[in-house]
Amino acid sequence: MKAIIHIGLKSGVLDPQGRTIARSLAHLGFDSVTKARQGKTIELDLDTEDVDIAKLDVEKMCKQLLANTVIEDYQIEIVEQD
């Protein structure tokens, strides 16, 4: 099984990277871009059968290590392997 975790800054938190990317795209002439935000994804290969257990587990991982909930939000996506 696979878990994909999307981590982004909470809304309202300054995102200097996103801001700089947006400006730089504008400089390059991509004027349709009104805003950019940067986040990260962490993809985990999990050796579990049970989706529910996996979800709970990954939730714990996010809280304990992967995300900093003071400034970040996260979303978990579980993908059953093909």
Place this chain on the structure above:
Amino acid sequence: MKAIIHIGLKSGVLDPQGRTIARSLAHLGFDSVTKARQGKTIELDLDTEDVDIAKLDVEKMCKQLLANTVIEDYQIEIVEQD
């Protein structure tokens, strides 16, 4: 319209960040994790109506700036705003 760009290291390129995450999770007792990879997402707000144009545009942005194709792969996802 929104574009979400997922950028990850090409397979074969060493991902020390991912490795460290996997190791730290194991240390915390999450022994179901067999592998971790870290990537980034860039979310763009686009002031365009046309999905196809948006796609082409974002493709260009990726090639010109957002991804370094020597080491990175990217995937573009276009989301029509709700």
Place this chain on the structure above:
Amino acid sequence: MQSAVIVFPASNCDRDAATALEKITGHKPLMVWHEETTLPKVDFVIIPGGFSYGDYLRSGAIAARSPIVQDIIKKAGTGLPVAGFCNGFQILTEAGLLPGALMRNKGLRFVCRPQKLQVVNTQTMFTSGYNNEEEITVPIAHFDGNYYADDDTLKKLKRTGRILFKYVDNPNGSQNDIAGISNQAGNVLGMMPHPERAIDPLHGGTGGIALFKSIVEAVQ
């Protein structure tokens, strides 16, 4: 000899590079702002270290797309000597003037230390002042100095003598211990260590002096 140092937003070794150039060549370099579209007439260009654009997105990525770099790409193609140190190296790879990429250090930490290097090829305009296989000490200070290139590129770099400096005790995971490389034509150098911080016995030692002297010799 007339030289130029390019200044990007949040370059921070621009002054160091200028100080080194002035000390060794006796001439103050021109400081050229990144928004300029053409380089003034110079014999040599330094792309300095620092955190251009905060290193946001990827180190060197945004700077590599600036107007001045487009002109540098053009002129480097006609033989203008260009050297990039640290962030400058990252910019040169992002701009495609040098092959490969600089990834996050293997230890996932910024490293600043006096670093032993081996000069691998002394038959270049940047290294002629060194002895073959000479060991020098030059400070490093970077987060993304882990040099990566695919196998073919690595082989080619080696075969054509384009690896100029190697680390003794690899600090960042670079492939083949690569610390600095040149382009095919030999007029573009990129290296992670900071030779401009090694020109003064009181600060960083003197391991960088020969590099600047080699360049002066070559362009005069």
Place this chain on the structure above:
Amino acid sequence: MKKVVITPEVVAEHGLSESEYELICDRLGRTPNINELGIFSVMWSEHCSYKSSRRHLKKMLTKGERVIQGPGENAGVIDIDDGDAIIFKMESHNHPSYIEPYQGAATGVGGIMRDVFTMGARPIANLNALRFGDPSHPKTRSLVAGVVHGIGGYGNCVGVPTVGGETNFHRGYNDNILVNAMCVGHAKKDKVFYSAAKGVGNPIFYVGSKTGRDGIHGATMASAEFDDDSEEKRPTVQVGDPFTEKLLIEACMELMSTDAIIAIQDMGAAGLTSSAIEMADKGGVGVKMNLDKVPQRESKMTPYEMMLSESQERMLMVLKPGKENLAVEIFNKWDLDVAEVGITTDTGHLILTHKGKTVCDIPIAPLGDDAPNLKRPYAKPQELETLKNDPVIDPIERGTNYKDIISILITSPDIASKRWIWEQYDRSVMGDTVQSSNSGGDAAIVRIHGTNKAVAITTDCTPRYVTADAFEGGKQAVAETYRNLCSVGAEPIAITDCLNFGNPERKEVMGQFVRSIEGIDAACRALDYPVVSGNVSLYNETNGQAIPPTPCIGGVGLIKNLDRYASLSGAKNGDHLVLLGNTTGWLGASLYAHLILGHDKADSPIYAPPPVDLMAEKNNGTYIQRLIRNRRVNAVHDLSDGGLALAAIEMAFASKLGFEIKGSADIPVYAWLFGEDQGRYLIAVEGNSLNPILSTAQGLNIPAKKIGVIGGDRLIASGAFDLSLHDTHMEYENWMPDYMAD
């Protein structure tokens, strides 16, 4: 936006007492609205008003021959000759660093740099004084990793070398870590900028980043009423943007090179509120601002939010009329926000308008004049016993051997090498770092660009001593910085401080605070070494458990000629080792007592820390400076934690040479090796210098004695230990990497 009714709960939420609230109503002649209440509450908070500490800080020595500006401005300014000035300050960012170590520490570094460059100085060096909990505490490792990463992440990007600092670990900091950051900048004496907004009718400019809802503290209930989902939108931790900071430095420097600026002030704690009010108050003017002009990052921001936001990388300036376009051009060039937000007036009031309405109108003077100035009760210190050479503390009697003792000391978290930390800091950017953490030296040395002179900088505090005796501990912290500066050949000039304590409402804590200040002041006066800036951080306490009192001192000295300086790394084979200063074998509150005798345990008796003889301190330090200037010494190290044994070992590590030393008959060898008598230096000197040094010392009344020689690859103390230099060094180097590894 709903109108907020000012109920007693709302007042209490703002941390204002009933009497404070009455005073506000009295001064206004009416009840305040929510914006006004918010402004009073932050201006009268402990952080801005120094209400518990002000009366005590006032006692400190703040004047001296070289002092251009003492406390009261953004940072202190001292004269270092030739038209050069050094501007410096230290500040805490403790709580934010505990909540979010990376961003907390990073914004701490950003904030202190702004205090320095707002005065016209280009930052040339950063230092950091860190205190973490016990290494075995589950949070410690990730806090260390995050804080160090954050300090490096910010300072490295801005391109200012981080040249030194100190790091302690103790269970007393488990829930309250300390992150104190110091910045030193250089300016020309006639180009120093101040914050007094003199003159009426001058434009007020806002520059830097946009304002968001960052770090708006407290008052959650009251402000929640503005907007139903404002709570969710309000991050309590600010994110730092070093890239913008770097641009802000360059833009400010560019504008400062013209004559456009009348006054300038960074927006630190309480952002726009405190910067506007402080500038107006100092200049004796009123201020009128239109909040619609404030660059905003988010939509629908209220006046309350704008005034209380702590968004980073922002400055407020008063310009000369006619210079507006110049400022706009420069800030545009650097891609920064710039906006004319107001004007200075003769009303003496702070008037704010928003969407055409006046949303605040308060007299400025009372905000400062009436600010609470509390007289908190404090406990008297306790009597302590002395501990010197009692046979029960003899290691042999206790059945341990010296090899193990050295091993314990050398791998103790406070002593072990901090390479893991400082290798993450760019120490050599700017090309003027002569000595930094990697020399293991006592003070960092940073050259003034383009000259042959330098400043020496150090931070010190030994909380172990302050805990036992706050007065002696306060003295000692100052004296140790003095000694560290003398050790590199600098003339100590002035200090900054960062006073970290628990809850001042507790008598014992207030006692520690007051006594520490008295100790600091005693040392400053005796050493002619004034305080020019500083910061107080109180309430470092969780569940009634206060941190060990930690008055951290940052000392700055001048090296007039870089041809003559010293470090602990210059010892040569065959050099004589000479111990300067009085040795009695004082073991109370020593590292040996804590780690080997177990005196750190909660129930063990508290012994007096080594007293600091300030006369001797001055005398000895002056002599060391003279020896270095006359090139009489190859290496110098002051004696501190772990006494002579550790000083000699550290010198051996730095010089890559062993030693052989021998004690005297009158002091037991363990007390001789590990006693922490103050005011002492270990020096390595060549043969022909030995006798002149000893005899001059005698003439100056300074105890001086040859105790051994440098050379070989063994560390030998007769009657105690004979160790491998290499193995001991590895132990010293490996503790921290091993600890951080997993």
